[in-house]
Amino acid sequence: xxxxxxxxxxxxxxxxxxxxxxxxxxxxxxxxxxxxxxxxxxxxxxxxxxxxxxxxxxxxxxxxxxxxxxxxxxxxxxxxxxxxxxxxxxxxxxxxxxxxxxxxxxxxxxxxxxxxxxxxxxxxxxxxxxxxxxxxxxxxxxxxxxxxxxxxxxxxxxxxxxxxxxxxxxxxxxxxxxxxxxxxxxxxxxxxxxxxxxxxxxxxxxxxxxxxxxxxxxxxxxxxxxxxxxxxxxxxxxxxxxxxxxxxxxxxxxxxxxxxxxxxxxxxxxxxxxxxxxxxxxxxxxxxxxxxxxxxxxxxxxxxxxxxxxxxxxxxxxxxxxxxxxxxxxxxxxxxxxxxxxxxxxxxxxxxxxxxxxxxxxxxxxxxxxxxx
Amino acid sequence: xxxxxxxxxxxxxxxxxxxxxxxxxxxxxxxxxxxxxxxxxxxxxxxxxxxxxxxxxxxxxxxxxxxxxxxxxxxxxxxxxxxxxxxxxxxxxxxxxxxxxxxxxxxxxxxxxxxxxxxxxxxxxxxxxxxxxxxxxxxxxxxxxxxxxxxxxxxxxxxxxxxxxxxxxxxxxxxxxxxxxxxxxxxxxxxxxxxxxxxxxxxxxxxxxxxxxxxxxxxxxxxxxxxxxxxxxxxxxxxxxxxxxxxxxxxxxxxxxxxxxxxxxxxxxxxxxxxxxxxxxxxxxxxxxxxxxxxxxxxxxxxxxxxxxxxxxxxxxxxxxxxxxxxxxxxxxxxxxxxxxxxxxxxxxxxxxxxxxxxxxxxxxxxxxxxxx
Numbered sequence: 070x071x072x073x074x075x076x077x078x079x080x081x082x083x084x085x086x087x088x089x090x091x092x093x094x095x096x097x098x099x100x101x102x103x104x105x106x107x108x109x110x111x112x113x114x115x116x117x118x119x120x121x122x123x124x125x126x127x128x129x130x131x132x133x134x135x136x137x138x139x140x141x142x143x144x145x146x147x148x149x150x151x152x153x154x155x156x157x158x159x160x161x162x163x164x165x166x167x168x169x170x171x172x173x174x175x176x177x178x179x180x181x182x183x184x185x186x187x188x189x190x191x192x193x194x195x196x197x198x199x200x201x202x203x204x205x206x207x208x209x210x211x212x213x214x215x216x217x218x219x220x221x222x223x224x225x226x227x228x229x230x231x232x233x234x235x236x237x238x239x240x241x242x243x244x245x246x247x248x249x250x251x252x253x254x255x256x257x258x259x260x261x262x263x264x265x266x267x268x269x270x271x272x273x274x275x276x277x278x279x280x281x282x283x284x285x286x287x288x289x290x291x292x293x294x295x296x297x298x299x300x301x302x303x304x305x306x307x308x309x310x311x312x313x314x315x316x317x318x319x320x321x322x323x324x325x326x327x328x329x330x331x332x333x334x335x336x337x338x339x340x341x342x343x344x345x346x347x348x349x350x351x352x353x354x355x356x357x358x359x360x361x362x363x364x365x366x367x368x369x370x371x372x373x374x375x376x377x378x379x380x381x382x383x384x385x386x387x388x389x390x391x392x393x394x395x396x397x398x399x400x401x402x403x404x405x406x407x408x409x410x411x412x413x414x415x416x417x418x419x420x421x422x423x424x425x426x427x428x429x430x431x432x433x434x435x436x437x438x439x440x441x442x
Numbered sequence: 443x444x445x446x447x448x449x450x451x452x453x454x455x456x457x458x459x460x461x462x463x464x465x466x467x468x469x470x471x472x473x474x475x476x477x478x479x480x481x482x483x484x485x486x487x488x489x490x491x492x493x494x495x496x497x498x499x500x501x502x503x504x505x506x507x508x509x510x511x512x513x514x515x516x517x518x519x520x521x522x523x524x525x526x527x528x529x530x531x532x533x534x535x536x537x538x539x540x541x542x543x544x545x546x547x548x549x550x551x552x553x554x555x556x557x558x559x560x561x562x563x564x565x566x567x568x569x570x571x572x573x574x575x576x577x578x579x580x581x582x583x584x585x586x587x588x589x590x591x592x593x594x595x596x597x598x599x600x601x602x603x604x605x606x607x608x609x610x611x612x613x614x615x616x617x618x619x620x621x622x623x624x625x626x627x628x629x630x631x632x633x634x635x636x637x638x639x640x641x642x643x644x645x646x647x648x649x650x651x652x653x654x655x656x657x658x659x660x661x662x663x664x665x666x667x668x669x670x671x672x673x674x675x676x677x678x679x680x681x682x683x684x685x686x687x688x689x690x691x692x693x694x695x696x697x698x699x700x701x702x703x704x705x706x707x708x709x710x711x712x713x714x715x716x717x718x719x720x721x722x723x724x725x726x727x728x729x730x731x732x733x734x735x736x737x738x739x740x741x742x743x744x745x746x747x748x749x750x751x752x753x754x755x756x757x758x759x760x761x762x763x764x765x766x767x768x769x770x771x772x773x774x775x776x777x778x779x780x781x782x783x784x785x786x787x788x789x790x791x792x793x794x795x796x797x798x799x800x801x802x803x804x805x806x807x808x809x810x811x812x813x814x815x
Contacts, residue, residue: 076711076815078813079704079707079709079711079813080704080705080706080707080709081706081707083706090464091463091464091465091466092464092465092466092467092469092470093464093465094465095706095707095708096465096470097465097469097470097473097549097559097561098561098707098708099706099708100470100473100474101473101477101478101559101560101561101563102477102478102480102563103477104474104475104476104477104496105474105475107475107498107501107502107635109501109502109504110502110634112504113634117633117634117635118491118492118633119491119492119493119494119496119633119635119636120492120633120634120635121492123492125480126705127702127703127705128480128482128699128702128703129480129482129483131482131485176470183706184706186470186474187474188470188471188474190474190475225702226702226703226704226705227702227703227704227705227709227711228704228705228706229705229706232711260490260491260492260493261483261486261490261493262480262490262492262493263492326501329500329501329598329599329600330500330501330599330600331452331453331599331600331601332453332499332500332599332600332601332602333453333454333456333468333472333556333557333601333602334452334453334454334468334471335468335471335472336452336453338449338452338600338605440451440452442449
């Protein structure tokens with residue numbers, strides 16, 4: 070950070086941490102603002118306010134619902150400008166959706182991409198209420214030449230040298246599918262940090278697609294090449310690789326760490342005897358069909374019981390996590406617990422860490438060392 | 443973390459970071475769970491849900507309001523067991539209170555005490571509703587021999603080798619003063635992470651006194667010597683020093699970082715011209731009477747305008763922060779902004795960092811480098 074020699078002077082390229090390099094002050098500043106789900110909060114079907122993970126790229130905008138406008142423009146027959154009252158007058162739907170940050174797991178990678186330093190907890194589930202995006206697209210009338218819809222948020226900042234409003238796109242076919250323009254979370258107006266007063270919700274996709282503080286939808290005739298689409302959120306193996314886009318959420322199971330913690334190390338203590346292992350599992354590619362549990366650091370695995378999905382998939386709960394549980398009898402000693410989700414497409418979680426330069430879509434099996442005393 | 447050789451094996455003494463030692467994985471795990479107030483959220487008089495700072499020592503308990511009981515016992519004439527309905531049937535009061543973690547600022551210290559790594563953002567303001575503690579003490583009838591009330595939370599864990607429920611005490615005279623047993627935050631039931639269904643609120647005191655998941659109040663005839671009172675939360679200069687207790691909140695002003703940020707470094711960019719500098723200031727010792735602002739890293743200072751306190755002090759808003767603002771004309775270059783609060787007792791913020799081994803009550807003036815481009 071060296072002053073007024075252009076944006077480059079204050080905004081550096083992405084980098085990897087050096088071997089043994091501790092978490093940096095920049096990473097800590099992000100961790101102090103953004104936060105994950107405390108893992109014991111996996112106990113709630115719907116994550117209570119303030120426990121759902123939050124990632125804000127820039128600042129939370131100072132927004133007022135009273136004067137908020139959503140523009141739908143570009144390659145449409147009838148450009149629209151909608152206020153909140155207009156959106157609320159349209160038929161509303163509510164979807165229960167599990168949202169996960171694409172960077173979840175990043176801080177556990179070696180080498181570690183220097184960015185928001187998530188461990189495994191960048192997840193949450195909410196009931197989102199709003200207008201199906203296709204209703205707005207139908208009302209505007211999308212031109213045949215449109216290939217993508219570009220979504221613009223009100224959050225403004227600099228990232229890797231590029232000044233920008235946060236913008237992401239979706240192919241028109243995806244945008245016209247199962248996507249919401251949401252104005253309520255768990256039955257209340259969106260909290261500021263979750264996009265008040267409007268955000269996109271794209272069930273099954275990582276968080277970067279769910280544009281917050283949504284103020285514009287522009288239909289365009291070529292794939293969007295903005296920063297968050299063409300530079301960030303791509304699977305790359307070196308800095309020059311153009312990469313492949315990050316899209317849907319890979320399967321993951323998380324376990325509620327059993328017993329009680331040490332304050333500083335978060336090491337877990339359980340008493341000898343029966344312990345219920347439980348947690349949640351989800352995938353953006355299809356229903357989770359199986360969760361395997363290990364209590365010996367992966368040497369052996371056994372099936373967990375998957376509870377029925379919370380509601381029928383046809384009523385909109387297919388994009389939410391499923392609860393699972395498995396009995397365990399703890400014996401004195403140290404045990405490493407883990408759980409592994411598999412979905413209906415056959416996708417599952419890796420047992421050894423794949424790696425990419427942005428640290429995206431890491432779904433390595435969680436390890437929970439537990440001390441039975 | 444080395445297994446079943448007793449609690450000592452998983453729970454280590456406090457330590458200081460080595461020179462140049464980056465933030466450790468243990469500190470990151472705490473930062474990923476607990477979170478501060480994103481500084482732009484200083485714009486809200488009352489901090490919206492999920493933006494108020496949170497520090498949970500162990501796990502958030504799995505609590506149900508339906509079967510929650512609060513016991514008042516020890517040196518009382520009539521021990522009480524109260525459910526939520528009983529508490530709600532008593533006269534309720536609402537207090538607007540600014541709460542700050544005693545460890546706020548710790549991660550900026552050199553050497554850095556290894557614990558929850560707060561920068562400056564461990565603060566928030568809420569409207570707390572509940573029963574004055576004195577009403578419960580009067581109903582129970584405190585014996586003349588009682589000197590302290592010990593408050594027990596339902597959160598259980600290990601800390602520096604000591605297994606415990608979270609417990610803190612207050613002298614009887616303090617407990618019978620301006621203290622609430624709160625069951626609502628901003629008009630809604632307490633969120634799980636803020637103590638659902640019951641917590642103590644001790645206006646003007648650092649957060650460690652506001653015992654969450656409150657299940658017991660015990661009147662005792664000697665000063666409480668539990669871990670959180672006699673070992674943690676003390677001003678000490680070396681590990682053997684018995685130290686002095688941490689109590690009330692020292693004055694602090696925070697500024698909303700102006701302009702817009704770089705994602706990774708959080709470095710700020712402003713445009714040349716008029717910029718409104720604004721923020722909040724608070725003290726647990728008395729009303730804030732003055733805020734000074736610098737735009738040249740402390741070389742010169744000027745008075746900010748303090749807005750009237752939000753409500754008359756006599757109606758219960760004296761424990762909440764005050765909004766302040768100051769005009770600034772930004773010129774191209776790099777500037778270091780800061781603000782300094784002084785309260786009615788004459789206490790103010792230090793310009794150079796004092797230090798104590800726990801990293802408590804650090805109210806060094808905030809530094810915000812800003813790049814005017």
